[in-house]
Every structure is written in structure tokens, then in C-alpha cells.
Amino acid sequence: MNFLDFEKPVSDLIDQIDKQKQIGEKSKVDVSVAVRQLELKLEETRKTLYSNLTPWQRVQLSRHPDRPYSLAYIDSITDKNFVELFGDRTVKDDKAIIGGFGFIDDQSVMIIGQQKGSTTKQRQYRNFGMANPEGYRKALRLMKLAEKFNKPVITLIDTPGAYPGLEAEERGQGEAIARNLFEMSKLQVPIICIIIGEGASGGALGIGIGDRVLMLENTWYSVISPESCSSILWRSWDYKEKAAEVLKLTAEDMLSQKLIDGIIREPIGAAHTQPEKMFSIVKSEIKKHLSTLLKEDRKELVKKRIEKFCSMGVVME
Amino acid sequence: MSWFKRIKEGITTSTTEKKETPEGLWHKCPSCKHIAPSKEHAQRKYVCEQCGYHDRIGSAEYFEILFDNDQFIELNPNLSSDDPLHFVDTKKYTDRIVESQKKSGLKDAIRTAAGTVDGEGLVIACMDFSFIGGSMGSVVGEKISRAIDYCLAHKLPLLLISKSGGARMMEAAYSLMQMAKTSAKLTLLAEAKLPYISLLTDPTTGGVTASYAMLGDLNISEPGALIGFAGPRVVKETIGKDLPKGFQTAEFVLEHGFLDFIVDRRELKTRLGMVLKMLKI
Ligand SMILES: [Zn+2]
Numbered sequence: 001m002n003f004l005d006f007e008k009p010v011s012d013l014i015d016q017i018d019k020q021k022q023i024g025e026k027s028k029v030d031v032s033v034a035v036r037q038l039e040l041k042l043e044e045t046r047k048t049l050y051s052n053l054t055p056w057q058r059v060q061l062s063r064h065p066d067r068p069y070s071l072a073y074i075d076s077i078t079d080k081n082f083v084e085l086f087g088d089r090t091v092k093d094d095k096a097i098i099g100g101f102g103f104i105d106d107q108s109v110m111i112i113g114q115q116k117g118s119t120t121k122q123r124q125y126r127n128f129g130m131a132n133p134e135g136y137r138k139a140l141r142l143m144k145l146a147e148k149f150n151k152p153v154i155t156l157i158d159t160p161g162a163y164p165g166l167e168a169e170e171r172g173q174g175e176a177i178a179r180n181l182f183e184m185s186k187l188q189v190p191i192i193c194i195i196i197g198e199g200a201s202g203g204a205l206g207i208g209i210g211d212r213v214l215m216l217e218n219t220w221y222s223v224i225s226p227e228s229c230s231s232i233l234w235r236s237w238d239y240k241e242k243a244a245e246v247l248k249l250t251a252e253d254m255l256s257q258k259l260i261d262g263i264i265r266e267p268i269g270a271a272h273t274q275p276e277k278m279f280s281i282v283k284s285e286i287k288k289h290l291s292t293l294l295k296e297d298r299k300e301l302v303k304k305r306i307e308k309f310c311s312m313g314v315v316m317e
Numbered sequence: 318m319s320w321f322k323r324i325k326e327g328i329t330t331s332t333t334e335k336k337e338t339p340e341g342l343w344h345k346c347p348s349c350k351h352i353a354p355s356k357e358h359a360q361r362k363y364v365c366e367q368c369g370y371h372d373r374i375g376s377a378e379y380f381e382i383l384f385d386n387d388q389f390i391e392l393n394p395n396l397s398s399d400d401p402l403h404f405v406d407t408k409k410y411t412d413r414i415v416e417s418q419k420k421s422g423l424k425d426a427i428r429t430a431a432g433t434v435d436g437e438g439l440v441i442a443c444m445d446f447s448f449i450g451g452s453m454g455s456v457v458g459e460k461i462s463r464a465i466d467y468c469l470a471h472k473l474p475l476l477l478i479s480k481s482g483g484a485r486m487m488e489a490a491y492s493l494m495q496m497a498k499t500s501a502k503l504t505l506l507a508e509a510k511l512p513y514i515s516l517l518t519d520p521t522t523g524g525v526t527a528s529y530a531m532l533g534d535l536n537i538s539e540p541g542a543l544i545g546f547a548g549p550r551v552v553k554e555t556i557g558k559d560l561p562k563g564f565q566t567a568e569f570v571l572e573h574g575f576l577d578f579i580v581d582r583r584e585l586k587t588r589l590g591m592v593l594k595m596l597k598i
Contacts, residue, residue: 162527164547164555169565172575174526174546181500182532186508201484201493202527202546209497223484223493223524233406233486247489248402257401259490309501310462312494313455314401 002065006057009049010269013042046269053218055244055253059226061218062197063160066272068279069129070098070113070156073196076279077286078102082111085142091171094135096127096163097207099142101151104286110146112139112207113156116197129198130163133176136206140180143187152190152290155207160225162203177206184209185309186302190293192286194264195219195251196271211305212289213259215251216282217266221259222249259312346370362582371539371582373519376428376443379478383441383586389432392440393463397424398456402489410487413449421447425456426481429464431473435590437597440468443478446520453525454485458495461529462502469505474512474593479530482548483523496528503532512596514589517544517567517576535577535592538567539585544576 003011017038024031053061061067074082082102086093099112116129139155146153162173184191184207191210199208199221215221224232229247230239248254251263264285267274293301344358345351348370358365362382363372381387397414404410418424426448431440442464444451461477468475484492506513515533517526519542526546530536538544545552545565553560563569567579580588 162546164551166552166556166560166564169545169547169552170573172531172573174544175531175575177527177546178496178500178529178531181497181528182504185497185501186504202496202524205493205496206527209501222490223488224486229486246402246404246406249490254490257490259494306501306504309494309497312498313458313491314399315455315459316397316399317395 004057004060004064006053006060007049009045010042013038013045017042043268046273050218050268050270054241055220055247055250056226056241058218058250059198059220059244061270061272062220064270064272065118067197068271068275069116069118070158070196071115072275073156073279073282074098074102074111074113076276077104077283078111085145086138088134088137088141090137091134094127094132094138095125096129096131096159097135097139099139101146104283104290107152107287107290109152109154109286109290110142111154111156112142113196114159114204114207116158127163129159130161131159131203131206132163132165132168133171133173136162136173136176136180139207140183143184143191147187147189150189152192152294153187153210154286155191155193155210157193157195157199157204157208157221158197159200159203160198161200162206177202180206181209185306188298188302190290190296190301191305192289192293194282194286195221195260196282198225200225209305209309211293211301211308212261214262214264214285214289215254215260216264216271216278217251218270219251220244220249221251221254222247347372362585364582369540369581371519371541373446373480375445375447376423376478379443380428380430380432380441382582383434383439383476383589384430384432385434385436389430389441392429392431392467393460394428395424396456396460398454398488400487401455401491402487404487404489406487413487417448421445423448425460426451426453426485427457427460429460429467431467431471434476434586434593437590437593438471438473439476439593440464440471440473441476441478444480444525446480446482449485451481451525452483452485453481453492453495454488455491455495457485458498461499465502465506468511469509472509472511474514474596475506476514476516476589477529477533478516478518479521479525480518481521481523481525481530483525493524496524499529500532503529507534512593514592516585517542517570519543522546522548531575533577534596536575538570538576538579539582540567540579542567544570 020031084100098115114129117123117126193210193213195215226240226244229243254260267277271278344355346365349368351367429442517538
């Protein structure tokens with residue numbers, strides 16, 4: 001288990017519990033009462049700690065090294081009834097975006113997600129979840145496939161941004177994202193987008209146009225990362241916490257700005273401490289929204305989707 | 318000592334004065350240093366007669382260059398930015414807006430207008446870089462959205478002239494969602510089969526490139542314009558080496574297949590008029 005700086009009270013208690021258990025084993029003394037007390041204290045500590053997080057702490061949680069990534073969600077919610085499909089049919093297969101058909105119980109869906117890696121090797125293989133244009137084009141190809149066969153689309157968003165590389169520019173990173181925004185706006189099947197980790201800017205939005213856009217409790221979504229915002233506006237990396245505050249990038253903030261449609265609660269201690277529970281919550285949220293969306297008239301659905309995005313923004317006349 | 322100081326001050330003053338009089342009598346090309354009378358330079362659409370360098374110009378200049386007899390109806394001229402997030406960095410966002418409005422004489426980073434170009438009806442939305450780097454906030458999105466409504470109501474094509482450093486950070490996620498908003502709105506224009514021409518001018522980067530600027534039925538540009546998603550500095554940091562010559566210029570973007578053509582600004586109106594006639598239903 002990895003712990004963040006502010007999780008110290010939690011990691012201390014877990015250490016204490018482990019020690020008690022070791023003492024119990026070595027000395028054959030009954031430590032069950034002491035352990036039980038510590039466990040209760042751990043639960044209480046978690047409850048208070050995770051319900052009073054600062055925006056920056058939520059950003060940290062969204063990047064927690066133990067946090068589950070898209071494929072783990074997909075495996076669980078489809079019960080491994082998932083067929084991954086590769087390639088954009090033009091240049092190559094982008095490993096930072098994965099997708100394919102899957103069954104959520106009896107419902108066939110297209111699931112697309114940004115994929116990060118959990119080991120150094122995997123992180124490089126997945127390019128840290130930063131897609132190139134071919135990733136966005138693969139996503140669009142799969143969405144069009146879903147539309148053709150009348151299957152709803154689920155996207156799982158978790159990216160520190162679209163990849164700002166030389167080849168990405170040559171192959172039209174801007175065009176690829178723009179095309180997705182345009183095509184997703186009018187895709188004739190229901191789309192549910194869920195931010196499961198980082199929702200950084202255009203790279204996130206590139207698979208983020210949906211009838212329902214939902215954020216997990218400990219994620220962030222904004223136009224720029226707090227670090228980059230700090231470096232641009234304050235000309236220093238030291239204001240990331242302040243930037244996380246002023247950007248109003250948490251799920252609560254985004255909901256109150258009417259820029260997302262809902263928040264999905266995480267288990268106490270955040271998604272990474274109880275991943276199975278997290279997966280089942282996400283699965284039931286998807287099922288709940290799908291049951292409404294699938295009943296809607298498709299023309300009406302698209303009209304509402306376009307109207308929703310067109311109403312975003314605040315101006316003065 | 319005081320004599321030296323005076324001379325130095327004298328030099329400083331004269332340079333500032335020069336800089337503060339862009340509408341002075343003479344124009345010096347930033348590329349080849351060619352000097353020409355400002356009035357003539359304006360008549361040449363702010364393009365250097367010697368080297369062809371295209372100056373960055375704003376909505377007022379583009380409207381004058383393109384609309385017949387400089388006649389047009391400006392749409393929603395009074396729309397201006399609010400501060401929904403009460404954003405403060407080193408400065409208050411509201412102060413930035415007021416300052417920028419005073420300095421540029423503009424309400425925000427885009428102006429929209431309807432008129433005719435070579436007799437063809439056209440709505441032009443033109444961004445102004447002089448207003449907070451042409452950054453895209455809610456006003457930019459809303460004005461584009463309303464310009465499209467005007468196109469739909471009057472069956473007119475749209476020309477959108479982009480010139481932007483990207484998102485307006487002080488509007489955070491609202492700014493991000495303008496990408497979604499404008500792209501969604503453009504689907505309605507496409508459905509109505511009304512032409513959309515996107516003119517990407519120097520510079521067009523970030524969220525603007527990743528939304529409406531790249532969605533034209535025709536994407537066109539001016540010679541030498543910087544066009545990209547990530548800024549050149551960011552790309553350079555990412556790859557850890559110097560960028561190839563001409564990287565992210567209009568010519569580079571055309572070679573990679575993302576522009577329909579590059580047009581010299583002195584030919585822009587003629588070419589545009591011709592294209593509009595060709596696309597007429
Ligand atoms: Zn010149």
C-alpha cells in the first residue's frame with residue numbers, strides 16, 4: 001500500500017494494527033480486543049479525514065498510485081465479458097486509450113477509457129494515459145461502431161492531458177480532439193462519461209461529451225492542471241494548492257457550476273482502499289442511467305445533449 | 318554622471334514613444350525591417366511589400382478588409398465577461414477584464430458581424446488577440462453560438478477567424494466547456510448544410526485548435542501562421558530537443574493534411590468570395 005502525506009494518521013493506525021497482530025502471534029497473547037479498538041479508530045479516522053479534504057488533496061487522491069484504472073473497472077463491471085478492439089485504422093494502436101464491446105449483465109455496451117499503468121514499464125507502455133491523435137481516432141471509430149449497432153457508449157476518463165509531442169502535432173492532435181467533440185455531440189446512441197481519476201483539459205474532453213457526465217468523488221476536472229496553472233499564473237510551481245482551490249475543479253464545484261450531471265460517491269478511504277466496492281457502485285450507477293437513457297427517443301436525446309453543452313458558460317449582457 | 322543619465326533617459330523616452338505610436342507615419346516590418354508609409358502598409362492589408370510578412374491584425378482590420386464597403390451589422394456587441402468563479406491569481410479577474418477593455422477598446426476576445434463579401438451574405442466571427450491573448454472564455458463561446466443562430470435564422474455561411482493562445486484560465490472549466498459548446502453548436506450548422514470556413518491566423522493554439530478552428534468545411538490559413546495544439550515551448554520540453562525548422566507553421570500544417578489552402582491576405586477577399594459562390598446551394 002502507498003500512502004499520501006495527508007494519509008499519515010491512517011498509515012500510522014494500520015502500522016499499529018499490524019504490530020499488535022505480530023505481538024499476538026509471537027507471544028500467543030489475545031490481542032483481539034486491542035485490534036478491534038484500533039480498527040474502529042481507523043474507520044473513524046478515515047471517515048473524518050476523507051470527508052474534509054482540500055481540493056489539492058483530492059487531486060492527490062485522483063493520482064494515487066493504488067487507484068484503479070479503466071481496465072480494472074471494465075474487467076469487474078463486465079465480469080470479464082469484454083472484447084478489446086484495437087487500432088484507429090489509419091496509423092496505429094494507441095495504448096493510452098483502450099476500448100471494446102462488453103456486457104454489463106445483459107446489456108451490450110461500448111466501453112472506452114484512458115488507461116494508465118501501475119508499474120514503471122506499464123506506465124511507459126500506456127504513455128502515462130496521455131493519448132496521441134490515433135487514440136482519439138480509435139475512440140471515435142469505436143463510437144461509430146457502437147452507433148451502427150445501436151449500443152450505448154460508456155467512457156472512463158483518466159488522463160493528465162493529451163500528449164504534447166512532436167508526432168502528435170504532425171498527426172493533428174487538435175483536429176482529432178475537435179472531431180471527437182463534434183461527432184460525440186451528435187452520436188445517435190446514449191453516452192455516459194465518468195471521470196474516474198484525472199480530467200485534464202482537452203485531453204479529457206476528447207472522450208467527454210455525453211448525456212450524463214459523472215465524476216467520482218475524489219477526482220478533478222478542469223482546463224489545466226493545478227501545477228501548470230501555478231506555473232503560468234504565478235510563474236512558480238509553488239502555488240499548486242492555491243491553484244487547485246481557485247480552479248474550482250472538484251466534483252462538488254463542477255456540479256454547482258452545472259458543468260457535470262452528477263457525483264458518484266467513493267467508499268470510505270477512497271476508491272483505492274476498496275476497489276471491488278467502487279466497481280460495484282460504478283456498475284449500478286451506469287445501469288441506473290442507462291435504464292433511463294435507453295428509453296429516450298434518439299433524436300430527442302441528441303437534441304438535449306447539444307442543448308446542455310450549448311448552455312454552458314456565464315456572460316453579462 | 319548626470320549628463321550620462323540624461324542621455325540614457327533620453328534614449329529610453331524616444332524608444333517608448335516610438336513603440337506607443339503604431340499608427341505613426343511609418344511602419345517597420347518586424348521580419349525584414351523594411352520601412353513603408355503606414356497608410357500604404359494598411360492598404361496592402363498589413364502585409365509587408367518586401368517579404369510578405371503578415372502582421373497580426375484584429376477584428377476591426379479584418380472586417381474592413383473583408384466586408385463590402387466596410388458595412389456590417391455587429392451582433393451582440395455588448396456581451397462581456399462575468400466572473401463566476403471570483404477568480405484571483407496575482408490579480409483579480411474582474412480587474413484584468415476592465416484593464417483589457419480599456420487598453421484594447423474591445424469588450425472581449427471576439428467580435429461577430431453580418432454583412433456581404435463580394436456580394437455574398439456572410440457572418441464573420443473574428444477573434445482579437447489583443448484581449449487577454451485571444452483567450453477563449455464564456456463570451457467567446459456564447460458569441461460564436463449566437464453567430465451560428467444568426468446563420469441558421471438567415472441561412473448564411475460562417476467565417477470564423479481564429480487567433481488565440483487557447484483557454485482563458487480565469488474561467489477554468491467554463492472555458493474548457495466552450496470547446497464542447499462551440500463544437501456541439503457547429504453540428505447544427507452542418508446539419509443545415511450552411512458552409513463553415515475556418516481561417517486560422519497567427520497564432521491559433523490550444524483549445525481553439527482542438528475545437529472550432531479545426532472543424533471547418535474548409536480550414537484555411539495565412540502564410541507563416543503558428544498553428545498547433547500544444548505550444549512550441551511545451552512540445553520542446555516534452556521531446557527534449559530543438560524543434561525542426563518551420564514546425565507548426567501554416568505550411569507545416571498544410572503538408573500534414575490539416576489545411577485546405579493557405580492564402581495571402583491580399584488575395585483573401587477574392588478567394589473567399591469565389592469559394593462562397595462555389596459552395597452556394
Ligand atoms: Zn518584411
